[in-house]
Amino acid sequence: MEALKLKLKQEIIEALNLQDTKPEDIDDNAPLFGEGLGLDSIDSLELMVLLERNYKIKVEDPREGRKILQSVQSMAEFIMSKQAA
Amino acid sequence: MAERVLITGMGMVSAIGNNVEENFRSLRAQRSGLGYAQYVDTIHAGKLPVGEVKCSSEELAEMAGLTDATGFTRTTLLGLVAMQEALFSAGIKDPRDTPAAFINASTVGGMCDTEKIYFDILDPEKEGTFLQLIDTLDCADCTQRIADRAGLTAYVTTISTACSSSANALMYGARLIRAGLVERAVCGGTEALTRFTINGFNSLKNIDKRHCMPFDKDRNGLNLGEGAAYLVLESESFAQRRKARSMAELSGWCNTNEAFHPTSPSPEGDGAFEAMRKALAMSGRTVADVQYINVHGTATLNNDVSEGRALERLFGDNVPSFSSTKPFTGHTLAAAGAIEAIYSVLSINRQMIWPNLNFTERMEELRISPETRLLEESPVKNVVSNSFGFGGNNASLVISKYGN
Amino acid sequence: MEIKCYIQASAAISPQQSFEGSYEPQLLPLEARNLLRAQEPGYAGFIPPNSLRRMSRLLKMGLTTALQCLRNANAPVPGAIITGTGRGSLQDTEKFLHDIRTYEETALNPTPFIQSTYNSVNGLIALQQQCTDYNNTFVHRGFSFEHALLDSLLQIQEGAESVLTGGFDEMTLEHFFIKSRIGYWKSALTQPAEMLVSGTPGAIAGEGATFFLIGTAPGAVELMGMQMSYKPDAAGVSETLAQFLAQHGVKEEEIDLLVSGRNGDVRFDHFYDIAEKALTPATAKIHFKQFCGEYDTAGAFGMWTATQELLSGRHKTALIYNHFYGEQHTFILLQRH
Incomplete structure (x- = not known):
């Protein structure tokens, strides 16, 4: 889980080109959208692409996506649950 | 003049x-x-x-x-x-x-x-x-x-x-x-x-x-x-x-930008509201003069909330018949504004209001719902036609019966 | 035009050092190919990091030039925003085309698609400056910036106080190759210094972003008028020019500067001869594409060049004549007050 979260943070930084952000700057539970990293709805679509390309997990409904993408923690939990299934 | x-x-x-x-x-x-x-x-x-x-x-x-x-x-x-x-x-x-x-x-x-x-x-x-x-x-x-x-x-x-x-x-x-x-x-x-x-x-x-x-x-x-x-x-x-046959008058128009988001409209429909309000003002018509609105109505989650709120704000309790004709044609992007302008002219000349297909249940965010029936012998003198796009670009046209 | 219109401020990113400081055009050396690349400024002082991270090159160039123009004018919010671009963000269009193929139409990043939309720069300017006024984008080769300018003039006549107008295009290596397949560029490496006497077909490619704030507040340079002509023959160009000058009450001998789009393409340079012959031999000439190269919205850099010349005090009345591969022709008249 910890390794997955670190990997996710690196992938998020790369996918969204968060140049001045380091993995340790991202708190596991901090909200990714709005405050926190200040991401928006286009970023959320980009993160869904990340999940699909890197983890073969397809999120069809943007509303569902919002829940999964709340934080690095929620993303990691979702990935683990999918991989366990 | x-x-x-x-x-x-x-x-x-x-x-x-x-x-x-x-x-x-x-x-x-x-x-x-x-x-x-x-x-x-x-x-x-x-x-x-x-x-x-x-x-x-x-x-x-x-x-x-x-x-x-x-x-x-x-x-x-x-x-x-x-x-x-x-x-x-x-x-x-x-x-x-x-x-x-x-x-x-x-x-x-x-x-x-x-x-x-x-x-x-x-x-x-x-x-x-x-x-x-x-x-x-x-x-x-x-x-x-x-x-x-x-x-x-x-x-x-x-x-x-x-x-x-x-x-x-x-x-x-x-x-x-x-x-x-x-x-x-x-x-x-x-x-x-x-x-x-x-x-x-x-x-x-x-x-x-x-x-x-x-x-x-x-x-x-x-x-x-x-x-x-x-x-x-x-x-x-x-x-x-040249004794041309006049089908209708393009009596008002407005283009505004929402300056809200690259691809999404504002939740209260500020741009749509302004575009419709100013286009009507230019045409010299009031909200009471409008019989039909051919809405942008793409059926995306965001557009319909935003546009619907703008209609409620502008027309209050008397929102005229409105429908999206995109269930007929699909969203034809660059052609949509002109296609729907023609449907607006037809509405005036044939005295009909086009149905909004595929509608069953009203949205929670709105008090209003679109016209689902074909209305015939329905006097239409002024139509507002909306087209909203990426980059916050909002355009409204007012098309009026000529000699109105 | 009933209401007089002035250039209140301008800004340009081009292959030259044109973005800040005094402008001294250079005949730049080319090494690998007939392509003059724009010299880009640092963008960090213009665009917040959270917006900058996603933006592709043309979006940064266009937005920053627009913002610099507004800074130069000391006017944070323009009235209308009207631009022209022949190709929009080629980098994004190409990326999306490649992604569609690479990922076989699945799991595609939306950002290149969004940014490939031709009006994305306009939307960004409006968003960053919170400008809710009229907003339009023309996408028509040598009539992109030019119709943006005409639309701006109409806006002024209809009561707008000021309009931000501009043009921007980039050239990618991929698109440079594509256009080389149908004779857009000179086939042998040609230096800008030799461009006009090369005697060969094709042009040297270029790119850039140019913006103007035009408005009714009296300024040093008046935009007297413009006239476009679509696919004219030689007689048509001659006739259009004569009518245009007569319409504005300007005599040929009053024009002391011709800023011309002559680019050394032997197929189409003869049109520029017509304008040169119509003016007196004493008229100074600047062939601006030696400095910026050929692109859809190069005409905006021509108007910027003329503006700089008039502001320097060297000339009083400038005629700009540009065409794009012989099809879209435009005359613009500027006068210093």
């Missing part, structure tokens, strides 16, 4: 018909043109419904009277078919006898054909007639081919403001007339379905796998469509001099 701008001719092709009369019959019969694609080449063809024009490019070329269609993209061919009808319906025998403007609209130009050969173009080893399509990559190519064939050359240009493009083309043409630069401007847009655009909207996750359901609680996105439409605009004095 600036000149009035009259609509004296119209031509179109869409998923529900190859000319204005066929479109009218389909609207009246409540017959949608949505279905799975026959012509555009994409892996989504059997999964995502589209509003495709029911003709191959070869058939379109024949309809446009072309003997050799080499280098003519589907975008151009759709435009040529619509232009031919527009000039004919305006009773214009030789367009060259009057200096006129052609203001076209396009979102991706000839992408429909160039995307098929793009990687051949990049391969220096490959040669062939496909190289003739290189110049069709931009938006100007289709415009110039249509302008050259139609003989409309005094002012020639192309507007691209995403989904509001042809509404802006109509506005610009009308303003050229009012400024006295031309007496006639033929304005509208042309759009062919492309793999590029289908994948683009799919990447935004706003295409519904079902037929789109504007203003429905259960809506989940748009369906793309294709088509072309042109309206002949003339100054009132010129139209009277």
